[in-house]
Amino acid sequence: MKVDIALFAYLADHQPDGLGGRHARTFDLPEGTTIADMIATLGLPDQPRVVFVNNRHAAEDSVLHDGDRLAIFPPVAGG
Amino acid sequence: MPDFPDLHPHGRPSIDVAVPPPGREAALRARLQASSVAIVGCGGLGSNIAAMLLRSGVRTLTLIDSDVVDASNLNRQLFFRDQIGRPKTEALAETLLRIDPEARLTLHTCRMTAENLVDLVRGADVIVEAVDRADTKAMIVNTCMTTFPETPLVTASGLAGYGSANAIVTERPCENLYLVGDLTSDVTAGHPLFASRVMVAAAHEAHAAVRRLLGFDEP
Numbered sequence: 001m002k003v004d005i006a007l008f009a010y011l012a013d014h015q016p017d018g019l020g021g022r023h024a025r026t027f028d029l030p031e032g033t034t035i036a037d038m039i040a041t042l043g044l045p046d047q048p049r050v051v052f053v054n055n056r057h058a059a060e061d062s063v064l065h066d067g068d069r070l071a072i073f074p075p076v077a078g079g
Numbered sequence: 080m081p082d083f084p085d086l087h088p089h090g091r092p093s094i095d096v097a098v099p100p101p102g103r104e105a106a107l108r109a110r111l112q113a114s115s116v117a118i119v120g121c122g123g124l125g126s127n128i129a130a131m132l133l134r135s136g137v138r139t140l141t142l143i144d145s146d147v148v149d150a151s152n153l154n155r156q157l158f159f160r161d162q163i164g165r166p167k168t169e170a171l172a173e174t175l176l177r178i179d180p181e182a183r184l185t186l187h188t189c190r191m192t193a194e195n196l197v198d199l200v201r202g203a204d205v206i207v208e209a210v211d212r213a214d215t216k217a218m219i220v221n222t223c224m225t226t227f228p229e230t231p232l233v234t235a236s237g238l239a240g241y242g243s244a245n246a247i248v249t250e251r252p253c254e255n256l257y258l259v260g261d262l263t264s265d266v267t268a269g270h271p272l273f274a275s276r277v278m279v280a281a282a283h284e285a286h287a288a289v290r291r292l293l294g295f296d297e298p
Binding site for chain 1: 120122123124125209210211212213214216217218220221224225228234235236237238239252253254256258260262263264265266267268270272277
């Protein structure tokens with residue numbers, strides 16, 4: 001299945017093409033892949049993050065589906 | 080949203096600087112006056128956001144914070160030297176009531192958790208995240224967007240340092256989330272907090288809330 005993945009801010013450095021930037025890349029993933037699987041595959045650091053699928057908040061144990069758009073955003077401190 | 084058709088029916092984009100027609104401004108003010116906003120955190124962001132919302136006409140505010148005013152807060156937070164040591168919620172409420180004695184304020188002087196946050200913000204028309212720690216920001220966004228997916232949430236990330244104020248923007252990464260900041264300048268990475276840049280972010284957050292309450296979905 002095809003899933004688009006966008007990584008925001010410093011997470012963009014974890015895109016496999018190494019090019020950075022927040023635009024989505026398309027991944028070809030096996031059925032049943034969860035968001036947590038992708039976080040592990042991409043090697044995202046264990047830092048606070050917010051996850052969206054198709055513009056809605058999603059839990060990290062959610063299973064991805066063909067055509068999904070996954071976005072992961074890491075808040076940084078300050079206020 | 081009902082009652083307020085597009086101010087620019089002929090296709091003007093999201094930058095709307097038009098002066099409302101006679102009667103419209105009163106209707107806009109009435110809408111804000113009937114709205115409520117929950118502000119989670121009353122520090123550099125939240126204290127200034129509260130004052131801006133009140134001055135914009137949002138008179139029903141829920142203020143949530145567990146801290147007391149410290150001398151180190153005075154460089155950017157809307158507190159005064161004679162308020163040092165007092166709970167931020169109470170000190171801020173006192174100031175807000177000096178601006179508008181008819182403000183309707185609900186104070187929650189308690190540490191927020193994923194468990195109690197839901198009850199603290201329930202019923203607000205817009206929720207504003209205004210805390211300092213990254214993990215608390217993530218918790219608030221995750222909790223509110225899970226429990227209240229239909230309630231607009233405004234959050235901020237990346238407002239420290241002396242980078243350009245123009246790098247701070249409001250984005251709408253998904254339907255009911257407004258994201259303010261440059262997304263990268265992290266106070267824990269050694270960037271200091273300047274009142275000027277914190278208030279730029281606070282103003283973005285307050286204005287995102289105002290616009291959404293008025294029925295403008297785009298930031």
